[in-house]
Amino acid sequence: MAAPSIDPADPNAPHIPVLLDPILDRISPVSGVWLDGTFGAGGYSRALLEAGADKVIGVDRDPEALERAARWQGEYGARLELVDGRFGDLDRIAGTAALDGVVLDIGVSSMQIDQAERGFSFLRDGPLDMRMEQSGPSAADIVNHAPEQMIADILFQFGEERASRRIAKAIVMDRKLQEFTTTRQLAGMLERILPRPKPGQPHAATRTFQALRIAVNDELGELARGLQAAERALKPGGLLVVVTFHSLEDRMVKRFMQERSGGAPKGNRYAPVQEADEPAFDEVSRKGVVGSAAELAANPRARSAKLRIARRTEAPAGPVDFHAIGLPKLDISKGGWT
Numbered sequence: 001m002a003a004p005s006i007d008p009a010d011p012n013a014p015h016i017p018v019l020l021d022p023i024l025d026r027i028s029p030v031s032g033v034w035l036d037g038t039f040g041a042g043g044y045s046r047a048l049l050e051a052g053a054d055k056v057i058g059v060d061r062d063p064e065a066l067e068r069a070a071r072w073q074g075e076y077g078a079r080l081e082l083v084d085g086r087f088g089d090l091d092r093i094a095g096t097a098a099l100d101g102v103v104l105d106i107g108v109s110s111m112q113i114d115q116a117e118r119g120f121s122f123l124r125d126g127p128l129d130m131r132m133e134q135s136g137p138s139a140a141d142i143v144n145h146a147p148e149q150m151i152a153d154i155l156f157q158f159g160e161e162r163a164s165r166r167i168a169k170a171i172v173m174d175r176k177l178q179e180f181t182t183t184r185q186l187a188g189m190l191e192r193i194l195p196r197p198k199p200g201q202p203h204a205a206t207r208t209f210q211a212l213r214i215a216v217n218d219e220l221g222e223l224a225r226g227l228q229a230a231e232r233a234l235k236p237g238g239l240l241v242v243v244t245f246h247s248l249e250d251r252m253v254k255r256f257m258q259e260r261s262g263g264a265p266k267g268n269r270y271a272p273v274q275e276a277d278e279p280a281f282d283e284v285s286r287k288g289v290v291g292s293a294a295e296l297a298a299n300p301r302a303r304s305a306k307l308r309i310a311r312r313t314e315a316p317a318g319p320v321d322f323h324a325i326g327l328p329k330l331d332i333s334k335g336g337w338t
Contacts, residue, residue, distance in 0.1 A: 017043035017105055017244055018302040022289050024051055026309055027239050032100030035059065035233070037087030037226060042069050044103050049076050053100075054247070059083045059093055061133045061217075088111040088225030091233040099237035106223055106253075122187035126220045128180055128301060130213045139212040143186065145281045152203060157218045157328040158220070159211025167208060183209075210246065224322040227256045231280050231320075234312040240281065245304050248326070250288060255325040257283050257310045260318075277318040281310035 020043065024030070030051040036044050039058035042065075048056050058080060066082050073080055083093050087104060128140040138337040143151065143276055148168045156163035160286035170193045171180070180186050194204040212222060230240050240257075244250040256262075262279035263286075295302050323329055 016299075017041075017047075017243075018295070018299060019289065019307045020044070020047055021292070022307055023047075023103070023241055023309075026284060026289075027101065027241065030101075033057070033094075033097050034101040034103065035087075035090055035094055035099050036103050037090050037230075038103075038105045039082070040065055041106065042072075043243040044082060044105065048101075048103070049079055053068050053079075055081065057081045057083060057094065057097075059085050059087055059090060063134065086222055086226075088222045089228060090226060091229040091281045093104070094233045099230075099233045099238050101239040101241065102230040102234060102237060103241040104223075104226060105221070105243045106249045119132065120185050121188075122203065122209050123237055125182055125184035125331045128183055128186060128191075130209075131215045137216065139216050140180055142212060142215060143171050144175050149265075153330050154215045155208055155211045155331045157211075158214040159209075161211060166193065167280050197228075216260075220248060220252065220327055224256075224320070224325065224327045225251055227325075228317075228320045229254065231260060231312070232317045236314040238312040238330035239284070240310045240312070242308050244308075245301075245333070246308050248328075250306050250308070252326040253308050255286070256320065257281060257308055259325060260320070261310060278315035279313055280315045280317060281312060283312055284309035288327055332333075 017040070023044075024047065030048055030053050032053065033055045034048050034053045035057045036042075036048065037059050040062075042058060042149055044115075045058045046049065048334055056076075056079065059239065061084070063084065066084055073082060074127075085093055090102065101139070111196035128138065128143065129139075145334035146154070146175060150169075151171055152164045155161040159166065160203045167190065170189060171186075175249040180189075186208070187203075190205045190208055197204060200216055227240075227242075229324065234240060242253045244253055260279065260282045260284045263283065285308055288304055288308055290296075291299075291302040
């Protein structure tokens with residue numbers, strides 16, 4: 001099924017999310033009640049409603065996303081319900097409604113990145129913020145007050161930054177002279193202490209900004225809770241659709257779907273075979289689906305996107321070992337920087 005026809009030159013046209021065509025091709029025919037756990041600009045929600053969904057529950061933790069949607073929500077009447085919340089609570093949000101599908105587009109939205117005042121991008125000078133909910137500790141709180149070892153652990157675990165210790169040491173040294181307040185200030189320090197990237201390599205600040213954003217918003221913890229909540233909320237035959245944008249997210253989704261579909265690696269001579277629960281999912285796509293050449297050329301954000309889909313079975317929902325599916329063992333819940 002093709003994506004809805006939208007004129008990209010229209011300034012009022014809705015945002016087209018990545019991998020929309022592959023998603024619609026694999027979930028059609030669309031019907032019943034769906035939950036869009038990362039509502040954003042509403043692109044997936046609109047597409048689901050226009051493809052035949054009876055109702056979509058749109059959930060977002062960013063109040064600005066819901067404010068923007070209020071301008072066009074009335075087009076769909078009671079078929080579109082907007083909820084201020086996190087997708088880690090999607091089973092509670094769905095309530096008694098057994099869901100026919102859940103769609104999650106993990107990570108920061110392009111609209112958030114484009115707003116310099118939100119502080120997500122090192123390409124746009126703004127306050128060092130990065131808070132999706134616009135409340136609680138910010139990225140500036142971490143870099144200005146967290147212990148050096150915690151900063152290094154955050155950069156390594158959430159950004160896979162191999163120079164994490166060097167960066168953490170430089171941050172602590174620099175903040176003694178002047179606290180970090182802007183994205184440009186932090187990016188400039190990273191450009192100063194790290195080697196200039198070769199052509200085709202990411203900017204020196206890429207992994208550090210990713211790590212701080214993930215830490216500020218507890219993105220990986222939220223993803224783990226969201227996957228488990230989807231298992232509880234989906235009806236038999238319901239679909240779990242997840243789009244990720246970097247290896248940490250994709251690894252967690254891949255391992256979750258493997259483990260909950262009975263496809264996780266079995267025991268070996270070093271580790272005995274574990275008694276497994278009855279599979280709660282069947283994998284629709286065993287390999288991550290990527291965008292077509294045309295989509296990758298038209299939308300740079302799609303180049304790192306990967307799609308995975310699983311179908312709920314009739315088996316009861318079971319417990320999930322978050323660390324076994326790849327959640328880093330880094331406890332930042334108590335802060336330590338405020």
